[in-house]
Amino acid sequence: MPELPDVEGFRRVAKQAAHRQVREVRVHDAQVLRGVGSEAFQRTLRRRYLAEPRRHGKWLLIGTAGAANAPASPPVVLLHFGMTGNLQWCPHDAELHDHDRVVFDFAAGELRYRDMRKLTGIHLAREQDEVDDLLAGLGPDAQQIEAAEFGERLTRTRRRLKPALMDQSVIAGLGNICVDEILWRARIHPNRSTADLTDDDLDRLYREMRAMLREAVRVGRVPDGPSWLTGHRDEPDRRCPRCSTALRRTRIGGRSTLWCPTCQPD
Known part of the structure; x- marks a missing residue:
């Protein structure tokens, strides 16, 4: 099961997408989306830029910015990796893995959320209150606590x-x-x-x-x-x-x- 060190590794993978514009989002398995449908997820993130990813505990948070007709409060993508999840940065011509559930497409490559068992998944928070609610039950991060x-x-x-x-x-x-x-x-x-x-x-x-x-x-x-x-x-x-x-x-x-x-x- 991915733990804090693993999610730090996934954060470094996600950094390869930081400050890049999402050309499109391909949802191959909507079961990993939590609280949002495929079309809304794709529509909300298309043409947005991903911010520097950050981690709290086993959660990875990726803010967004800048898109035409974008909402005033930028949405945040929150990823949890459950028992078998991970992130992969792949070239466009890399063969799609059987467990690649969501693919974020950029000019330079693809960020793929891969998960065999689909026990948790990806959330889309449109307001900061939604982020706070999702993380409300967590204690301080083990790397940051005094x-x-x-x-x-x-x-x-x-x-x-x-x-x-x-x-x-x-x-x-x-x-x-x-x-x-x-x-x-x-x-x-x-x-x-x-x-x-x-x-x-x-x-x-x-x-x-x-x-x-x-x-x-x-x-x-x-x-x-x-x-x-x-x-x-x-x-x-x-x-x-x-x-x-x-x-x-x-x-x-x-x-x-x-x-x-x-x-x-x-």
């Missing part, structure tokens, strides 16, 4: 740590893989109660979150190299890359969870 607010939001209720970190209303952008990686780096068991976290725990969690995201954002995904926990998730004999202890897997908060019993004692 340490004090991180600790306050994480410990305001008594709950298990992993579900708290994955709760988008607490902190936006972290998913299953990111959270397992952060907790392993911080040497904290995923089943710990947030009420039991010490100031040292919170400081370590925050520092490791920032460091992990910084490295992952650089490559547009959570790396799966040998020094990362993520690199050992699918091995038949999963071993901790730090101490070589056999890794354990269970479900916490309904999600498959990987941890090291030596580095992350209960």
